[in-house]
Amino acid sequence: MSTQPALPSPSQEQLDALRAKLTSARASRGPVLPFGVPMLDERLAFGGLDGAGLHEVAAASSKLSDDAAATLFAAGIAARFASSGFTVLWAVSRFDLYAPGLEQVGLGPSRLLYAEGKKDQEVLAIAEDGLRDGSLACVIAEVRSADMTATRRLQLAASDGQTPMLLYRRHRARDQCPLTQNSSAMTRWRIGCLPSAPLPHPGVGRARWSVELARQRGGNPFSLDLDACDDKGCLARPALSIDRAIAPAGSANRAA
Amino acid sequence: MPRGGGWRPGARWARNDTQNGVGQAAAIDALPAHQRPTMREMGRRSEHADHPFKAMPSDEGARGGGGTAMPSASSPMAVLQGGRLTWARPMVLITRSGQREIITSACPLALDLGLHPGMAAAHARALVSDLDVRDAEPEEDAAWLERLALHALGHWTPTVAVSGHDGLWFDLTGTTHLFGGEARFCHRLLRFLSRLGFTASVAVAGTPGAAHALARYGGESMILLPPKEEAHALADLPLAALRLETGALNAAARFGLERIGDLYPMPRGPLAKRLGLSTVMRLDQARGMVAEPIVPVTAFETPSARRQLLEPIGTAEAIAQVIGDLVDDLVVQLQQRRLGLRAAHLTCQLVDGSEQKVGIGTARASRDARHLTRMLVARIERIDPGLGIETMVLIAPHVEDLQASMVAAKLGRDDHAPDLALLVDQLSGRVPPEAVFRLSSHESDVPERAIRRMMPLGEPKGWPAWARPSRLLARPEPLSSVIALLPDHPPRRFSWRGGTYRVVAGDGPERVHGEWWRRPGEMWAVRDYYRVEVEGGARYWIFRRGDGVEEGTGDLSWHLHGVFG
Numbered sequence: 001m002s003t004q005p006a007l008p009s010p011s012q013e014q015l016d017a018l019r020a021k022l023t024s025a026r027a028s029r030g031p032v033l034p035f036g037v038p039m040l041d042e043r044l045a046f047g048g049l050d051g052a053g054l055h056e057v058a059a060a061s062s063k064l065s066d067d068a069a070a071t072l073f074a075a076g077i078a079a080r081f082a083s084s085g086f087t088v089l090w091a092v093s094r095f096d097l098y099a100p101g102l103e104q105v106g107l108g109p110s111r112l113l114y115a116e117g118k119k120d121q122e123v124l125a126i127a128e129d130g131l132r133d134g135s136l137a138c139v140i141a142e143v144r145s146a147d148m149t150a151t152r153r154l155q156l157a158a159s160d161g162q163t164p165m166l167l168y169r170r171h172r173a174r175d176q177c178p179l180t181q182n183s184s185a186m187t188r189w190r191i192g193c194l195p196s197a198p199l200p201h202p203g204v205g206r207a208r209w210s211v212e213l214a215r216q217r218g219g220n221p222f223s224l225d226l227d228a229c230d231d232k233g234c235l236a237r238p239a240l241s242i243d244r245a246i247a248p249a250g251s252a253n254r255a256a
Numbered sequence: 257m258p259r260g261g262g263w264r265p266g267a268r269w270a271r272n273d274t275q276n277g278v279g280q281a282a283a284i285d286a287l288p289a290h291q292r293p294t295m296r297e298m299g300r301r302s303e304h305a306d307h308p309f310k311a312m313p314s315d316e317g318a319r320g321g322g323g324t325a326m327p328s329a330s331s332p333m334a335v336l337q338g339g340r341l342t343w344a345r346p347m348v349l350i351t352r353s354g355q356r357e358i359i360t361s362a363c364p365l366a367l368d369l370g371l372h373p374g375m376a377a378a379h380a381r382a383l384v385s386d387l388d389v390r391d392a393e394p395e396e397d398a399a400w401l402e403r404l405a406l407h408a409l410g411h412w413t414p415t416v417a418v419s420g421h422d423g424l425w426f427d428l429t430g431t432t433h434l435f436g437g438e439a440r441f442c443h444r445l446l447r448f449l450s451r452l453g454f455t456a457s458v459a460v461a462g463t464p465g466a467a468h469a470l471a472r473y474g475g476e477s478m479i480l481l482p483p484k485e486e487a488h489a490l491a492d493l494p495l496a497a498l499r500l501e502t503g504a505l506n507a508a509a510r511f512g513l514e515r516i517g518d519l520y521p522m523p524r525g526p527l528a529k530r531l532g533l534s535t536v537m538r539l540d541q542a543r544g545m546v547a548e549p550i551v552p553v554t555a556f557e558t559p560s561a562r563r564q565l566l567e568p569i570g571t572a573e574a575i576a577q578v579i580g581d582l583v584d585d586l587v588v589q590l591q592q593r594r595l596g597l598r599a600a601h602l603t604c605q606l607v608d609g610s611e612q613k614v615g616i617g618t619a620r621a622s623r624d625a626r627h628l629t630r631m632l633v634a635r636i637e638r639i640d641p642g643l644g645i646e647t648m649v650l651i652a653p654h655v656e657d658l659q660a661s662m663v664a665a666k667l668g669r670d671d672h673a674p675d676l677a678l679l680v681d682q683l684s685g686r687v688p689p690e691a692v693f694r695l696s697s698h699e700s701d702v703p704e705r706a707i708r709r710m711m712p713l714g715e716p717k718g719w720p721a722w723a724r725p726s727r728l729l730a731r732p733e734p735l736s737s738v739i740a741l742l743p744d745h746p747p748r749r750f751s752w753r754g755g756t757y758r759v760v761a762g763d764g765p766e767r768v769h770g771e772w773w774r775r776p777g778e779m780w781a782v783r784d785y786y787r788v789e790v791e792g793g794a795r796y797w798i799f800r801r802g803d804g805v806e807e808g809t810g811d812l813s814w815h816l817h818g819v820f821g
Contacts, residue, residue: 064819065794068726072821075726087676098818099695099707100719101726109695109716113676115683116691129682135674193793193821195760204761204789207821228821231721 030162033080037226037235040211044187045219049077053186054155054165058178060192060210062171069209069228070191071097072105074166076233078138079106081164083232086137089130091115091123093142106233111137124150131157131165142168144178151183179214187216194225197238206230208238288369289346290384347388350377360392397421405553412445417550420499423471425464425550442478462486464550465542469497469516487543491517498538504531516542559595560651561585568607568644572636575604575645579632580625582650587625596621596658602632604639605647612639617689619713620677621656627678634685680712701768702783703728703817722766723787725797725818732815735798740814743804746786750798752816757790764788767803782809787820795820 010018030052034041041047049055057074059066078088088111090097095116099109115130117123120143127141131154139158146154146167158165167185169178179188190212196205207228213221227236284292346366350357357377366387371380381387401418408416408426412435415427428438435441442458449456459470459479466486470479473493481489490497493516495508508531513519519527519539528536540546561582569575579602590597598621604612614635622628632650639645683692690709696716698708703724710716733752740747746762764786770778783799790796797818802810 063794064727065796065821068819069821071726086674089679096727096730098703098725098728100697100703100722100724101728101818101820103718104721104724105726108718109697110718112694113680113712114693114695115687116693117687122687125686126683129686130679133679133682135676135679193795195791195793196789196795199761202761204763204787204795207795208793209821 030159030164033077033164035235037237039237040224040226040235043213043219043222045216049164050186051081051164052159052162054151054158054167054184056151056167056169056179056183056185056188058169058188058190059171060190060212062174066192067170069193069207070168070189072101072229073189073191073209073211074140074168075102075107076105076229076235077166078140079111079229079233082107082111082137084137085111086135087111087113089113089115089127089136089139091117091126091130091139091141093117093120093123093144104231105229106231120144120146124154127165127167128153128157131161131163134161134163136163138164138166140166140168142170144170144172145181146183148182148184151185155184155186185215188214190214211235289365290369345386345388346371346384347390348377348380349390349392351392351394394421402553406555409553409555412441415550415552417552419464419468419550423468425467427550427552428460438480439478442480446477461489463542463544464548465498465538466490466544468499469493469542473497484544487520490542491515491520495519498535498542500535500538501532504535507531508535558651558653559586559589559593559597559655560649561589562647562649564647565645568646570641570644575636575639575641575648576629576633578645578648579636579650580629582648583625583629583632586650586652587623587628590623590652590655590658594657594659595652595655596623597628597652597654598656599654600628600632600650600652602635603649603651604641604645605649606641607643607646610642612641612645614638617654617681617684618677619680619684619711621658622677622681623658624678627681631681631685634682677713700771702771703768705771723763723820725820728818729816732799732817735814735816738814740800742812744784746788747798747814750814757794757796759788759790762786762788765800768799780806780808782806785817 030050032046032048033051034048035044055077057070059070078090082088083106088107090112092114093116095114097114099112102112103109115126117126123141123143124146127139130136130139141154146169151167154165154167167183169181171178177190179190192210192212194208194210196208199205209226209228210223211226212223215221225238227238229235344363344365346363346369348359348362348366348371351360352358359371359373359375359377359380361373362371366380366384369384371384371387377389381389398418398421401421401424405416405418405424408424413426413428413431417425419425428441432438432441435444438460442460445458446456455477457471457474457477457479459467459474459481461467461470461479461481462483463486466481466489469490470481470493473496479489494514495505495516495518498516500508508514511530516539519535524536537546541548563578563582563585565578569578582602586597586600589595597618599615599617601613601615606612614632616628616631616635618628618631680692692712693709694712694714694716695707696710696714697719698706700706706719735747735750735752737756738747738750744765746764747759749756749758751757765784766786768783768785770781770783772779781801782803783801784803785797785799788796788798796816797820798814798816800810800812800814802812804812
């Protein structure tokens, strides 16, 4: 019976080399964009979204409403990346975006450049061109499927061009989540619609989403209920009912 | 004899002093136009006179009665080329200097009437009541002259220069034999110009100065001067033919010098002192004693680069290498001429004589060698080299002015947006150029019409901040089994795509009226938009056709148009 040999203790040079490697690996990451919501940021591995990495967004279900919510979630992130006046490239294969709606989460028409490809391959190639160019604030690509090779290429292009990449995965089948495909993304988000908080008067309140982080590098998945993007693209923590201002008596349900 | 054999006393034809009508007609023709007797004065001979009140000039610019061809604005000279056209209106061109209107040129008819360039237009109008006065367009004339010069450059002689504001110089050395000699060449030239509607006169002489003088003051439409005859031929021409300055002409008039020949015997020193050195120089140039270079016009040359290859190439690396060399050559040309490239064609000539062509376009004028090379190299896969490429030509058919631009100082934070033109060019190579675009607002309240695509480097405008969905259906989908209160409440429940939805909250209505200027059917059409939230949290944008009160505004059907997040 042979005893396992004890690991040799690393020398000082080895330790220094490892530390230098770690620092350089950290420096290769872009600036981190926090969400500004503490309960969300403290659960993310780097305190926010990596500014030179691939992030995936998908709708929680194949319903159009969840699809629209995930679109706005991606648009809000892009708007905050583009807050310095840079441009966002949005590559699609089937165009059904409505630009006035995107402007209302802070992604105005002067910050948004669209490119329409015929197939997913073209869309991915456009996205890679945009990432490697390095003059964009963010690139969003809508695809139906992207395999491990494609996502790896995007991740490399994003770190080369120091540009964040948002890959929006559309649903192909009714009951199959697109995030089940393998991917080398830094984070993978799943967004769904929730009922908005009731207002003290008739009308539709601020939208609310279920924000689920399905997977992240260096961290754990989690799920949160958050208020939707405002006109700057910022999410917000929902006000608890005890914190909410009390509506004046008798104003509720008077009409409608 | 008039009809009926009778005669009127005092009728001019019946006077005794003129015996035959032919001599009389010649005498009448010799008179200026405004002094000729009218048809009524001459009596009724071959045609009846017009009723004096019938031929009133109409208000629409065309003359009433008579078959006169009005000189059209496009070819005002067309009327004048036919010799005597006594029925045309005299026409002058004027220019304004301050308050005065000066005649710059007059048609032959107007010249006959005593109007001459330099006269005040008011004076001319007073002298001739029926005068056609138009504005001179010197820029248009110069453009025409330039076009003629370029045409001549391509067809007749390689050296052409514009002479003054009304002439062209051709250097005919060694070219006229191609047209059968100088005389035939000149005839051909005159015929060509008369087809275009110009009257012209040509003079062929040994020096530019002599040709200039003879063409303008020679008095004939075609003069072919034998060699070494310049001094003799010019002697009788006025001094103005020498292209002298106004001061020199005035001084010469004071001294009583009128003809060029008057200058020949004069000693050169005093002549230069009194009339200026330039006068002596012009005189010598016209006589051929001093050379006078002419500045020829040059046609715009399309920038191009060409590489003849020693051996046929076929590999992508070799083609990329040649493309890099071609682009470097082209960029040097563009830099020298301060041009930027907007489009380029690369033509590869193969060994078997066929050609392969690829083209690129840029969103903004560019002469960045690296960028152009990258765009061309991205298209190598569309070139089929076949047996090998032996010549490659890069041509820039579309170029624009591109001046040097200042490099912004990199001080402090560099937070202005980078140039997107390079990225747009690169994407346009991957997908069709119209598939890279921005969206801008269009002035319409109808949601699907409020959006317009525009160029990727344009400046788009935003939309008003009404609640709008993030995705819009391609066309509104009808809802069924809708339960709603009329006229202005959101529905309580509806069915769509096989599911039933119960509405828990709604905003609206937002009324959108039809655009009657597009279709008559939209004259009274109304859509009432509501934003509703259904059980489960989905938020939809639905509308009802019609306002729920007036019947003509819509059929009260409900539709789903978009989805909010």
